[in-house]
Amino acid sequence: MNEPRPRPSATRLAKAIVRAEPARGGDGSDAEVTSHIIARLRQELGKLIGPAGFDILIARSLVLARRAHPVLAGVTAVPGGTPAGLDDPALDEVALIALVANFIELLATLIGEDLAMGLVIDVWPAAAEEEKK
Amino acid sequence: MTTRRDPTIRLLPTGVPGLDAVLGGGLPEYSFNLIAGGPGGGKTTLALQIAFSRASVEAPALYFTVLGEPPLKMLRHAQQYSFFDKAKVGKAVRFVNLSAEAMDKDLGSIMKRMLAEVEEIHPAIVVVDSFRTVAHASGSETDLQAFVQRLALHLTGWQATTFLVGEYETETAESHSNPIFTIADGILWLTQRIERTASVRRLQVTKMRACATMPGLHTLSLSLDGVRVFPRILPRGEPRPHRRGSARASTGVEGLDAMMSGGIPTGESALFVGPSGSGKSLFARHFIAAGAEAGEPGVLVVFAEHPEEHLSRASAFGPELASFIERGLVEVLYLRSLDLTIDEALAAVRLAVERKKATKVAIDSLSEFELALVPSSRDDFREALFRSVSALTDLGVTLVMTVHVVQSFTELSLSPHLTEFMTDVLVLQRYVEIDGKLEKAVAVVKMRDSSHDTSIRRYSIEGGGIVVGETLRGYGVLNGIPDVRAEGGAPLPGMTGDEAALLQHLGELGEADARTLSRRTGMKGATLSLALARLEHLEYATTKRRKGVTLYCTTTQKSTGVVARGAGAQRETQHRARQS
Numbered sequence: 001m002n003e004p005r006p007r008p009s010a011t012r013l014a015k016a017i018v019r020a021e022p023a024r025g026g027d028g029s030d031a032e033v034t035s036h037i038i039a040r041l042r043q044e045l046g047k048l049i050g051p052a053g054f055d056i057l058i059a060r061s062l063v064l065a066r067r068a069h070p071v072l073a074g075v076t077a078v079p080g081g082t083p084a085g086l087d088d089p090a091l092d093e094v095a096l097i098a099l100v101a102n103f104i105e106l107l108a109t110l111i112g113e114d115l116a117m118g119l120v121i122d123v124w125p126a127a128a129e130e131e132k133k
Numbered sequence: 134m135t136t137r138r139d140p141t142i143r144l145l146p147t148g149v150p151g152l153d154a155v156l157g158g159g160l161p162e163y164s165f166n167l168i169a170g171g172p173g174g175g176k177t178t179l180a181l182q183i184a185f186s187r188a189s190v191e192a193p194a195l196y197f198t199v200l201g202e203p204p205l206k207m208l209r210h211a212q213q214y215s216f217f218d219k220a221k222v223g224k225a226v227r228f229v230n231l232s233a234e235a236m237d238k239d240l241g242s243i244m245k246r247m248l249a250e251v252e253e254i255h256p257a258i259v260v261v262d263s264f265r266t267v268a269h270a271s272g273s274e275t276d277l278q279a280f281v282q283r284l285a286l287h288l289t290g291w292q293a294t295t296f297l298v299g300e301y302e303t304e305t306a307e308s309h310s311n312p313i314f315t316i317a318d319g320i321l322w323l324t325q326r327i328e329r330t331a332s333v334r335r336l337q338v339t340k341m342r343a344c345a346t347m348p349g350l351h352t353l354s355l356s357l358d359g360v361r362v363f364p365r366i367l368p369r370g371e372p373r374p375h376r377r378g379s380a381r382a383s384t385g386v387e388g389l390d391a392m393m394s395g396g397i398p399t400g401e402s403a404l405f406v407g408p409s410g411s412g413k414s415l416f417a418r419h420f421i422a423a424g425a426e427a428g429e430p431g432v433l434v435v436f437a438e439h440p441e442e443h444l445s446r447a448s449a450f451g452p453e454l455a456s457f458i459e460r461g462l463v464e465v466l467y468l469r470s471l472d473l474t475i476d477e478a479l480a481a482v483r484l485a486v487e488r489k490k491a492t493k494v495a496i497d498s499l500s501e502f503e504l505a506l507v508p509s510s511r512d513d514f515r516e517a518l519f520r521s522v523s524a525l526t527d528l529g530v531t532l533v534m535t536v537h538v539v540q541s542f543t544e545l546s547l548s549p550h551l552t553e554f555m556t557d558v559l560v561l562q563r564y565v566e567i568d569g570k571l572e573k574a575v576a577v578v579k580m581r582d583s584s585h586d587t588s589i590r591r592y593s594i595e596g597g598g599i600v601v602g603e604t605l606r607g608y609g610v611l612n613g614i615p616d617v618r619a620e621g622g623a624p625l626p627g628m629t630g631d632e633a634a635l636l637q638h639l640g641e642l643g644e645a646d647a648r649t650l651s652r653r654t655g656m657k658g659a660t661l662s663l664a665l666a667r668l669e670h671l672e673y674a675t676t677k678r679r680k681g682v683t684l685y686c687t688t689t690q691k692s693t694g695v696v697a698r699g700a701g702a703q704r705e706t707q708h709r710a711r712q713s
Contacts, residue, residue: 048223049204050230057205111208115219122223 005068006098006105009113013120013128014101018093020127031086034096038082041103044123055079061103069095142343145294148186148216149179151362151480155338157345160319163294164342165285167264167313169301170323174334175355176298177202178214179323180260182359183296185216188225192257195250196228199235201263201298204228216359227254235266240280243267248287256293264297268313278312285316318342323353328508331472336362352474363476366524382493382531383427385419385452388601389560392577392586397558399492401581402522402532404499404555407562411573412594413535415451416560417495419598420533422452424493425462431493432485433465436501440465451598464489472507475517479524486528494530496521500537515555522555557581565605567591574605628671631656632664636673636687644677644686 006014021033038058046054059077066072072095075085086096108116121128144159153159160166160183168176181196188194198204208228211217222228229250234243251259261267268277288295297313314320319341325334334353338346352363381396384403390396397403397420407413421431433454435443443465444455457463466485468478486494496502503514525532534556559578564571576589588604628636631654638653639645645653651661665685668674674685 046230048228048230049208050198050232052232053203053205053230110205112212112219115208115212115222118219119223 006101007108007113009117010104010108011097011101013117014097014104016127016130017100017120017124018097020124020130030091030093030096031088034086034099035082037100040123041120045107045119048119051080057103057106058083061099061106064102064106065095065098069098071095072099075099144344145187147183149182149360149362151351151364152336152360154364155336155347155351155362156341157347160294161341161343163289163292164318165289165295165316166297166319166321166341167317168296168298168321168323171302171325172300174323174325175353175360176300176323177207177262178211178355179321179360180262180296180298181211182214182216184226184258184260185218185221187258187294188221190225193224193254194226194258194260195254195256195293196226196260197231197247197250197262198228199231199261199263200266204230213357214359215357227256231267238269240267240276244280244283247284251288251291251293255291259288259293259295260298261296262298263300264313265299265301268299268311274310274312278316281313281316314340319344324350331507333472333474333507333509352476354477363474363480365476366479366520382420382429383423384416384533385421385423386416386592386599386601388590388592389416389575389577389599392575392588392590392601393558393580394584394586397531397533398580398583399531400526400529401557402526402534402555403558403560405533405535405560405562406538407535408539408564409537411562411564412592412599413537413562414447414497415594415599416562417497417533417535418447418451418454421463421493421495422454422457425454425457425460428462429493430462430464430489430491431495432482432489432491433463434468434482434485434494434496434502435465436468436498436505439469440467450594450596461489464491468502468505473505474507474509475520478502478505479521482525483528486525486530492530493533494525495533496535498535498537519555567605575601628667628673629664631660632667635661635664636668639668639674639685640687644684646682646684650685 017037018033021036042051042054049057055077062072062075062077062083071088071090071092074088075083075091077083104116104120107119110116143162144153144156145162146153146159147156168180170176184194184196198207201207202210208222212219218225227250229246231243231246234246247261267280285295297317299313301311317340320339322337322339323334324337325332327333334355335350336353337350347364347367349365351365354361354363380399381390381394382399383390383396384393405413405416417433421433424431438446444453444458447453448455454463454465458465464485466481468481482494482496485491499518506514506517522532522534558580561576561578563574563576565574566572573592573594574589575592577585577587579585590604591602593600593602635650635654635656638650642649642653647661647665650665651657654661656664665674668685669676672688675688676683676685678684
């Protein structure tokens, strides 16, 4: 059975977000960048879909991303916080992009691509511009 | 005339078709409203529709979701509606989820979060969906009252028009005692009722401070275009402005126009009553075609047949409408859907009239119209019809309606449901037997404030349509009772053939009991008893008792060979003469 994969637009946007985020400060490590991205998504989208709703989407995104990236096996969702295990040195940028892309894909599946992309792009408008290029 | 006073309350268009009319022009700005009702009534859809319609980036809508439908699902579902504008989400329409605060059951933190969002966003519209879950977080009624009071004050102070969405049932103890109902400026009840197998949604504005709202229950429909309200149309209570003096709208049938002094007075309503196959639909089509020929647009409303079938069948007889339809002069409106309320049906007709700028409308037929309605509208079809006639003639159109009646030969039925008094003109169609043939007869029974031909005329259906012919004389065509003439030709009014035959036998016997009469005439049981009772009633016969047996005898004179009239029958004849 083919594993469901995020649509290309979700992966492209996730890639652009992950690559745009280090510019916002921190040590620039993959774990730091991912924590920062999830915190920002929680802040903006949690208001719309509720903190519990956000936690569920992150947990599900982790499960979906692990299918193609078993390296994420050590990462677990933490209600109301950043997933634990993101500091695992085995994690690479590709796996973290997959996690974000699966989150966008899941959101798009539930509320439609236009709205999901629009909501995420509102958080990282510069990344969206970069993705278009 | 009553005018609004200061402070002027601006009425905001809701963006919900039909709702502004019910609200008396729109929603009062800065009002604090409750959208209440049971599940599935359309509360959230209504609130979303108003929010998306009103919101702009400059005057956004703030939509608080609490513990009702999860926000993800609400967004998923709401996107199916045509009013949902993705571009507005997050900018003009801001969704804020309060489920965490509600689960803590802390009214204080709910209030704090709501006020913080309001003060940050400066919304023009605020929705709390569902407020019922907020109310559940309150410890006591007093806490809730204080909370609602403070929220109402704050939101009005911040110039927001507010909607609390809540699941409440009508006429329960809660709806009378809940402080929300007291504090709210406006209450919109949305209900969904099952009527036999049909489901009907309705809206009622039970309260709207400073507004002249339309009372009563209004039909509400939910589709992918959102909520639509069909205001309950009531007669104006004013003289109809569209009556144009002595102007007449041709029926399209020359002979009938002649009987009606030129046609139906314009702006008035006419009812064509007749049995199946008597040409009612053809009369309706003649009427619409005659208008179109004169350049007057018309709408033909049909129910049973698809317009194409109707027109195809129509092309065989009488005026064809296809060319008028092509030229935009005629619209055939097909109201096929069952379970319409009268207001939905009327709205469809009114829209067609406005689209075509029609001056003539024909509804063919009321019998099928009744079947297309929901049970409650059918149950009170007279009221529905009264409102239909008023609504359509208030538009200024001349209205023709057809209705099917079962032709009876013992009574004169002018229409089912006693509806004939509602129309200005009544035309009766009948089958009559003449010289061994089934013929058709037409009579103009009434025309309000107008002279008309009272004769009963034969008509026929030919290739070109209906042709009205000569007056039928010497036939009892309306009551169906034949003129029975006795020996010598003297009429015996009021009797059927069987009764006359029975009298004849009785006259020959002088006197007889029921058994003898049964043997002589072949009449039995109730038929014989009824016939004898009628002869007694008309005083053609009388009874006497002999040895415990009832004997019947005639009251007539046979000396001249002519059966004279009974006294009762004579009195009836004289009474009829006086009436006429």
